[in-house]
Amino acid sequence: MLNPKQFAAFALMAVAATGSPAAAQLRVVATTPDLASLAREIGGSTVSATALAKPTEDPHFVDAKPSHIVTLNRADALIEGGAELELGWLPPLLENSRNAKISAGAPGRIVASQGIRMMEIPAAFDRSKGDVHAMGNPHFLIDPLNAKIIARQIASRFSQIDPKSAASYRANLARFNARLDLKVAEWQKQLAPYRGARIVTYHKDFVYFAPRFGLSIVESLEPKPGISPSPAHLASVIRKMKATNAHVILVQPFQNRRTAETVARQTGAAVLNVSQQPGARPNTGTYFDMMDNLVNTLAGALRTQ
8 A cells, every 4th residue: 555655646647647647538636436426417529537445435534545536637627526525535635646637616616515405414523423524425316316516516617617518417417307306206105105114224325315205214223324333233223123113224335234234133124235326236326226226125125115
């Protein structure tokens, strides 16, 4: 593993070696695959969108690489989640990328959390409460109506930095919104029979999804965000699941499924492999595919309860 000095030196050499590639498409870098998927929906063939994080990676703890610096150095736009989601890994990459087009406040720097009604904003910032975010819970894109807000911001910024294609971005945004409206109605119809169903999640990463679809999160396996479950906490979760008749546990790829299975054996719950990132599950290459997979998986499990 490279130490910080070696990392920076390698990055500088890599950036210098890239030269000035021919500009064909708008080069967009997103921190996560869900944001990259929205960029492709809005940009269409006019943009080339790349995600820094892998679909199966925890977006809080992405493995920063020198190649990421090169990618950022060549970007025309950067889309980040914001709300401190990438605080632990993105700032040093940006510092070494030396790209004014994506610096803070530049038109090419798009912060998805801007304009979102944030949930779980702590009244006081206290690390003893776990890995909390001072600006609120950053997992807002799992609510499809928030995706619409972010898509509008992306279209506006793309039009600003690439005005000759503004009409195309507006048309793509209209198509995206029309399709999303149809899909939201379809997803709500699928989950309507289970309104009020109680579910458990590993991390506090479905707090925007649950109220949108009428579900209730009764517990998380983590006692506090980012803190591994203790036996005492898991015993409390098991008691609460039995008391509230909760029979579903949602687990993302980078979370500890064995812990969820331990709880499931004592509660009769189903452990569901789901993801908030396109590409993490089979046949989920886009935001729409990912949401289809999530809703279908959840509805199927609740139907058998």
